[in-house]
């Protein structure tokens with residue numbers, strides 16, 4: 201599944217823009233502030249109805265306008281599809297409204313089974329995944345598991361829901377509002393889902409660990425680099441997880457929330473057994489992030505039979521020449537990639553198909569207005 205083209209309207213810096221993507225590597229080049237990252241974000245938004253950059257979605261609406269729209273044309277062996285997303289603010293109260301369509305039919309969300317490629321994203325803020333708090337890595341690994349095993353994708357939200365219920369009960373018991381009578385049934389529910397979530401994380405981490413180590417080595421990250429799942433719990437089954445919870449019941453009630461469980465796990469990125477998060481240089485952390493994304497690309501290509509689309513923002517700026525060549529070689533080996541750079545020369549010529557575009561080119565290529573009228577205002 202590839203993106204063949206995209207049209208943007210009132211999205212960030214773009215009043216109207218139209219872009220055709222190469223099936224191999226598309227290089228978006230231009231000076232700082234030209235709109236390169238905006239264009240990548242537009243592609244991501246058109247495929248997922250979310251931004252990879254901000255949770256404040258109104259930032260994506262072009263200054264002075266009220267609705268941002270992106271339409272993306274995808275193509276696979278069976279034919280072509282059109283995904284469209286509109287995001288606007290309803291004038292009276294400024295209430296946000298998002299509308300999505302697939303082939304002209306309104307949909308609730310653009311989930312993984314929408315006719316769009318899976319996407320891997322590298323952009324400078326993503327370094328947080330390596331150096332930020334464990335919760336970011338937990339979320340990331342859970343999202344990856346959900347893509348690898350769609351049937352198990354609800355485990356994390358079911359666990360979070362059960363945990364919230366247990367926490368509400370704990371604080372109610374502490375405040376004297378609830379009795380302890382229903383605690384055992386919530387312990388059992390939390391334990392069942394905790395063990396399920398832990399097993400999923402463990403499987404996902406083991407799948408990733410080998411390609412991660414290999415990609416890190418190829419990228420020249422020194423030392424023995426690895427990905428280690430460090431669950432809180434050592435319970436071998438649901439029953440023993442329940443016992444672990446019960447041992448902590450009194451302190452949990454004192455605090456009014458659950459201190460034990462997969463919501464406190466770590467997925468550590470280590471080099472010579474020390475966490476890169478704490479001891480790696482910025483450059484090493486960037487390489488680790490890149491190795492992780494390439495490893496995920498490997499795993500998804502194998503599990504799905506389709507190489508994910510890679511959106512790589514400003515990835516070349518801190519890579520030396522051998523690493524730039526290596527990266528382009530890997531990306532040229534299959535799948536579609538879009539890479540931003542201040543100069544096209546920063547992206548070495550690979551052996552596959554390559555297109556070079558600038559934000560100016562795509563703004564000049566005015567799409568016909570009816571191409572963007574799919575999403576009603």
Ligand SMILES: Nc1ncnc2c1ncn2[C@@H]1O[C@H](COP(=O)(O)OP(=O)(O)O)[C@@H](O)[C@H]1O
Nearest residue numbers: 212213232233234235236237238259261262263
């Ligand atoms: N909603 C918006 N409307 C108009 N311009 C915007 C909006 N959001 C960001 N910008 C502008 O986009 C520019 C940055 O574009 P960006 O794609 O990040 O540049 P770069 O080419 O360096 O990646 C800035 O000048 C910023 O003011």
Ligand SMILES: [Mg+2]
Nearest residue numbers: 236237513514
């Ligand atoms: Mg940028």
